[in-house]
Amino acid sequence: MEKFAGAEEWVPPRGGLPKLEAALRDCRGCDLWEHAEQVVPGDGTAKARMMLVGEQPGDVEDVEGRVFVGPAGRLLDKALDAAGIDRDQLYVTNAVKHFRFERRGKRRIHKTPAAGHIVACSPWLTRELRIVKPELVVVLGAVAARALLGTGFKVTERRGEAVELPDGTAAMATVHPSAVVRSEEYRRDFALFVADLRAAAALLP
Structure with a gap:
């Protein structure tokens, strides 16, 4: 695993989300x-009862500087609406805060963050969890699962299952919405994703 300095020195130990967001711009914790x-x-x-954690920004998010606004974000919005969940009441973030990609001609193709990137960026996610204090975390995809639930957790085997983060926070894992966007069985997989989101909402007390 490639090792980086990590984000710890850039993460403010106090303050709310605006202070955290301002500090993020200076982070040099990885490459x-x-x-x-x-x-x-x-x-x-910051008062969200439910937090959604994805993988990393995509091409559109990297250009716009906003989380989940590309194709996967549009699908997530559609699924949340179908599940009866108001996105305005959520906190949505990623395990890794910068876009990792490889160039193919003029296109930038998504590249999965390395284990070193996930570890380096984890102090930001830890701080977000401490500020928001969600009652439930919905883990979207394998990278987020690795960051929050460890390398041994398999989303494919345990999606939709009520689990806990190491600190005891209630959680549930499902696929990343980008997997549904790419699916050859779109209608089936969209319905399964919506069902997972409904099950997650039902875990809230």
């Missing part, structure tokens, strides 16, 4: 900042 357009902070209310 992803060198090629990304900008850092992409989380978005939503």
Whole structure:
């Protein structure tokens, strides 16, 4: 595993989400900042009962500087609406805050963050969790699962299952919405994703 300095020295130990977002812009905890357009902070209310954690920004998010606004974000919005969940009441973020990609001609193709990137960026996610204090965390995809639930957790085997983060926070894992976007069985997989979101909402007391 490639090791980086990590984000710890850039993460403010006190203050709320605005202070955290301002500090994010200066982070040099790994090498992803060198090629990304900008850092992409989380978005939503600090009073959210439910937090959604994805993988990393995509191409559109990197350009716009906002989380989940590309194709996967549009699908997530559609699924949340179908599940009866108001996105304005959530806090949505990613395990890794910069876009990792490889160039193919003029296109930037998504590249999965390395284990070193996930570890380096984890202090930001830890701080977000401490500020928001969600009652439930919905883990979207394998990278987020690795960051929050460890390397041994398999989303494919345990999606939709009520689990806990190491600190005891209630959680549930499901696929990343980008997997549904790419699916050859879109209608089936969209319905399964919506069902997972409904099950997650039902875990809230």
